[in-house]
Amino acid sequence: MAEEPLVFEGKRVLGVVPGVPPVGDRKIPEEQESVMVWPHLLVRHAVAALAVLLIVLLVAIFFDAPLREIANPAVTPNPEKAPWYFAGLQELLSHYHPLVAGILVPGAVILGAMALPYLDRNPDRHGKTRRVAVATFTIFLVAWIVLTIIGFAFRGPDWGWVWPWIDWYGEL
Amino acid sequence: MANGIVDKVKEQATSIWGKVHGSQVAESILRPGSPFKKGYSDTPRNRSYVIMNNVLYHLHPVKVKRHGVRLSYTLCLGGISFFLFILLTITGIFLMFYYAPTAEAAYVDVEALSTSVAFGSLVRNMHRWGAHLMVLSVFLHMSRVFYHGAYKPPREFNWVVGVILLLLTLLLSFTGYLLPWDQLALWAVTVGTNMAGFVPVFGDQVKFALLGSVEVTGDTILRWYVLHVLAFPFIIVIFMAVHFWRVRKDGGISGPL
Ligand code: HEM
DSSP: OOOOOEEETTEEEOOOOOSSOSSSOOOOOGGGOEEEIIIIIHHHHHHHHHHHHHHHHHHHHHSOOOOOSBOOTTOOOSSOOOOHHHHHHHHHHTTSOHIIIIIIHHHHHHHHHHHHHHHOOOOOOSGGGOHHHHHHHHHHHHHHHHHHHHHHHSBOGGGOBOOTTTSOOOOO | OHHHHHHHHHHHHHHHHHHHTTSHHHHHHSOTTOTTSTTOOOOHHHHHHHHHTSGGGGTOOSEEEGGGGOHHHHTTHHHHHHHHHHHHHHHHHHHHTTOOOSTTTHHHHHHHHHHHSTTHHHHHHHHHHHHHHHHHHHHHHHHHHHHTTTTSTTOHHHHHHHHHHHHHHHHHHHHHHHTTOBHHHHHHHHHHHHHHTTSTTTHHHHHHHHHTSSSSOHHHHHHHHHIIIIIHHHHHHHHHHHHHHHHHHTTSSOOOO
């Protein structure tokens, strides 16, 4: 594997030495061992990117993006639906005053999320010792998912309850 | 006969390639160690140079911890969010060629995408579903980071940057939702911006600033269009740059559990 010396900015650059050091064994736990980014990481990037591209392409080929009638301020659709990622908020809005559901709760959630790393003083990363943190986050997550699913699929005219397998009002 | 032509073409191609490959121009573009360079050999030194001598060095170190490349740890969710963002940028630029942000043109232009623009509906569909997927993948990425406790020191600040990225992703999605100017768009945005009217004290002002008017009109389209195609992408790219830089400076992907 003889190669011509490489000169960079007037200096000879030494190669990276492969393999084990000249004396002694290297004792590195397997997980901490490092691997070359090229090819190992870049190849994974490429495969992941292609897989995502394929999925988006397939969805785009088989499902058309919605386009309703032209916007008309005189005709209010019933129900009026926000896109799915705000459906949870909209569901909340149907139960509480807009100041609470639209401003205070989302504001507190955002600020709380930003403050989380400074509030959680436990340095341990293992699930077993993180019961409080994991429980709190999971409660928020599940509550939000449930609200989103209800707002997205289980609400119909006048924000009344519907069964999505009977009447579908979800909007994407 | 056909074979003869194929051979001739092959010969020509090889000879042209021979001249290009290794020419001064090619050599000046490709830095030492590039796999596209003439005479590249797969050696550990060249593998390092692929990153180190390359614009990629801004993003990746030469080596990473083995577990950091494990799909089962990150599930690639941050990277997938980023890739979707790139895909949305590309498809979005295509859509901009055919779209004018006015109350008169917007709806007609979007409609025309599926009737008179080659690949128009495919690209619109990719942009729409890609955007939904990005919101989803960013949420999943955040959950993955939480359950790994990867926001703990020294990564606290990168979590904060992440929350800002999540907000920007939602804002990008929502500003785009108005642009087709159909009933779905108008009323979803009406619901959303009515909420802003309840901001204490400055509610009406905030709502007016968002809408460029007292209700959702053509002025709102222009405003949200500029935010959607210029302002928010610009801001999110800056925060992404900080985010990726911090992943590296905080010691790479957090260790295995
Ligand atoms: C546009 C949105 C986002 C993009 C493109 C993005 C991208 C990335 C990428 C590529 C990584 C490397 C590891 C991985 O893929 O998991 C990463 C790590 C990280 N992200 Fe994000 N991210 C985004 C949003 C967020 C959000 C919403 C949060 C949290 C609120 C967050 C917090 C973090 C943290 C703390 C790390 C370090 C994780 C570790 O070391 O294990 N990011 N991000």
